[in-house]
Amino acid sequence: MKNPRLDLSRRKLLFGALxxxxxxxxxxxxxMFNSLQENKKFLSLxxxxxxxxxxxxxxxxxxxxxxxxxxPQDISRYFKANGNPPPITMxxxxxxxxxxxxxxxxxxxxxTKPVQFSxxxxxxxxxxxxxxxxxxxxxxxxxxxWKGVPxxxxxxxxxxxxxxxxxxxxxxxxxxxxxNYYESIDLIxxxxxxxxxxxxxxxxxxxxEHGAPxxxxxxxxxxxxxxxxxxxxxxxxxxxxxxxxxxxxxEDQGYEWFAGI
Amino acid sequence: MQPLVYRHxxxxxxxxxINAIALVILFMxxxxxxxxxxxxxxxSKAEPREALFSVAAIDEDGDVRGYTELLGHRMDTxxxxxxxxxxxxxxxxxxxxxxxxxxxxWLAGGRRWHFFFGWxxxxxxxxxxxxxxxxxxxxxxxxxxxDAAKVPAMIxxxxxxxxxxPQEGEYNPLQxxxxxxxxxxxxxxxxxxxxxxxxQLDMAFHWMPAMFGGRQAARTVxxxxxxxxxxxxxxxxxxxxxxxxxxxxxxMVTGWYKExxxxxxxxxxxTATMSPSPARVPTLALEGEGKGEGAQQADAxxxxxxxxxxxxxxxESNPKDEGHADEKPKA
Numbered sequence: 001m002k003n004p005r006l007d008l009s010r011r012k013l014l015f016g017a018l019x020x021x022x023x024x025x026x027x028x029x030x031x032m033f034n035s036l037q038e039n040k041k042f043l044s045l046x047x048x049x050x051x052x053x054x055x056x057x058x059x060x061x062x063x064x065x066x067x068x069x070x071x072p073q074d075i076s077r078y079f080k081a082n083g084n085p086p087p088i089t090m091x092x093x094x095x096x097x098x099x100x101x102x103x104x105x106x107x108x109x110x111x112t113k114p115v116q117f118s119x120x121x122x123x124x125x126x127x128x129x130x131x132x133x134x135x136x137x138x139x140x141x142x143x144x145x146w147k148g149v150p151x152x153x154x155x156x157x158x159x160x161x162x163x164x165x166x167x168x169x170x171x172x173x174x175x176x177x178x179x180n181y182y183e184s185i186d187l188i189x190x191x192x193x194x195x196x197x198x199x200x201x202x203x204x205x206x207x208x209e210h211g212a213p214x215x216x217x218x219x220x221x222x223x224x225x226x227x228x229x230x231x232x233x234x235x236x237x238x239x240x241x242x243x244x245x246x247x248x249x250x251e252d253q254g255y256e257w258f259a260g261i
Numbered sequence: 262m263q264p265l266v267y268r269h270x271x272x273x274x275x276x277x278x279i280n281a282i283a284l285v286i287l288f289m290x291x292x293x294x295x296x297x298x299x300x301x302x303x304x305s306k307a308e309p310r311e312a313l314f315s316v317a318a319i320d321e322d323g324d325v326r327g328y329t330e331l332l333g334h335r336m337d338t339x340x341x342x343x344x345x346x347x348x349x350x351x352x353x354x355x356x357x358x359x360x361x362x363x364x365x366x367w368l369a370g371g372r373r374w375h376f377f378f379g380w381x382x383x384x385x386x387x388x389x390x391x392x393x394x395x396x397x398x399x400x401x402x403x404x405x406x407x408d409a410a411k412v413p414a415m416i417x418x419x420x421x422x423x424x425x426x427p428q429e430g431e432y433n434p435l436q437x438x439x440x441x442x443x444x445x446x447x448x449x450x451x452x453x454x455x456x457x458x459x460x461q462l463d464m465a466f467h468w469m470p471a472m473f474g475g476r477q478a479a480r481t482v483x484x485x486x487x488x489x490x491x492x493x494x495x496x497x498x499x500x501x502x503x504x505x506x507x508x509x510x511x512x513m514v515t516g517w518y519k520e521x522x523x524x525x526x527x528x529x530x531x532t533a534t535m536s537p538s539p540a541r542v543p544t545l546a547l548e549g550e551g552k553g554e555g556a557q558q559a560d561a562x563x564x565x566x567x568x569x570x571x572x573x574x575x576x577e578s579n580p581k582d583e584g585h586a587d588e589k590p591k592a
Contacts, residue, residue: 139298260461
């Protein structure tokens with residue numbers, strides 16, 4: 001025979017105990033997770049997922065399969081301009097006023113034919129126009145129409161040596177510490193038909209907040225890979241020797257080099 | 262003393278606890294990722310002021326308030342969502358630090374946890390499912406039309422309206438419904454909606470974001486399904502705690518479970534002696550192991566009509582063998 005009152009007080013005790021255990025557990029967990037986050041070995045264990053993502057996602061994507069392209073009515077009314085503020089120096093603004101007549105895109109590194117392009121030269125090259133979705137690492141998406149030069153054409157033109165594995169994009173914008181933005185993609189993504197150096201957005205010259213005069217579109221990756229304000233392209237064997245060695249501005253701060261997810 | 266039966270195999274126990282850890286970390290690191298853009302949208306893009314759900318902090322003349330907006334209905338959630346009170350004053354933050362991984366705001370960190378444990382969750386789940394599909398265990402909790410008919414009776418039983426449990430095998434119809442929906446709906450959809458947020462996978466499989474109604478819709482679905490897992494977990498833990506926490510925990514740690522005689526049996530056996538009804542025996546005999554009404558009223562005549570579910574049973578602790586009922590299983 002059970003005493004219902006005893007049962008009730010036992011239940012109360014149980015819930016009370018659970019509640020306090022829960023609270024202790026929560027604050028303990030927060031500390032534990034935070035300290036694990038600082039642990040180098042644990043971090044490199046977590047990092048193994050990035051390599052797995054790259055291999056599996058590459059494996060699942062047929063070469064030259066195109067990202068979904070949208071129709072003009074899908075274009076976002078608002079397209080957030082994330083990242084560093086535009087590099088509004090006197091030189092930059094003066095050149096913007098001259099329609100970028102001084103600006104040059106320097107292509108160099110492990111190539112047989114280093115070359116410089118003016119914006120009008122780039123515009124006279126075969127172009128590609130695409131309405132695609134931009135996915136920010138923060139979580140939002142926006143759709144815009146982009147026109148630009150396929151990077152594959154430039155890769156062909158400069159003839160990278162067999163040692164070249166990556167394309168590094170050096171940018172004009174800096175953060176508040178004065179560190180320049182940069183990014184890198186491998187030659188597989190650089191040769192994708194939708195990977196373009198865009199100089200037009202929504203049928204107008206690329207606006208300053210979106211990276212004028214030239215930005216990258218690499219449609220299989222997140223927004224931070226789409227470097228803005230590009231001034232030079234360098235072909236390298238490895239990005240380990242550039243800056244902090246992670247292959248990009250955000251990568252140096254802990255974000256994945258492969259931003260396919 | 263009831264005998265112990267070997268209920269959960271080694272793979273089930275191992276994958277269960279890995280899954281438990283992975284789910285907690287996925288949920289908490291997922292909220293860290295959500296905090297980077299605390300708005301949920303439908304469709305492919307996230308147009309401002311078109312969010313279905315938003316968490317925001319607003320400075321009202323020096324008083325920072327946290328707001329949560331669902332379909333245009335705004336609620337002050339200061340202290341929990343939007344604004345959190347810390348030792349150094351109010352902090353604008355969608356989900357508070359105690360429920361995110363890492364505890365401080367760091368999207369890159371949250372992503373690394375999330376993707377590592379995402380893989381662990383998927384591969385661990387696959388191991389569990391394939392192993393238990395091959396040994397036939399999955400069939401025991403697969404919800405069928407036959408079980409659907411028993412759901413109302415099971416609800417009434419839980420509500421103490423009905424005295425007899427309609428349970429037949431190891432799992433009752435509501436348990437089967439819960440487990441089956443986790444395996445057939447929740448898990449595949451949470452993985453797919455997560456993958457539909459990947460621009461690389463969206464390039465490979467255009468149908469992936471499309472099946473949810475766009476990438477932002479997939480993000481919303483992913484968020485909702487995460488809370489589906491939370492409600493399942495709460496229900497699951499509640500049942501574990503209220504149906505014999507020690508026995509339940511032992512079975513998921515060591516594998517050994519003490520067969521239970523349903524509490525209603527004492528009462529039922531009284532009525533049953535008045536009107537023995539052999540036709541009802543199978544439904545009453547919980548676990549089909551000859552306990553319940555059949556065993557109570559017919560000690561001399563063991564109930565053999567009851568179907569015996571497949572189960573690994575230590576011969577010495579065979580619950581049908583009343584003579585050895587007190588023996589403990591060999592470790």
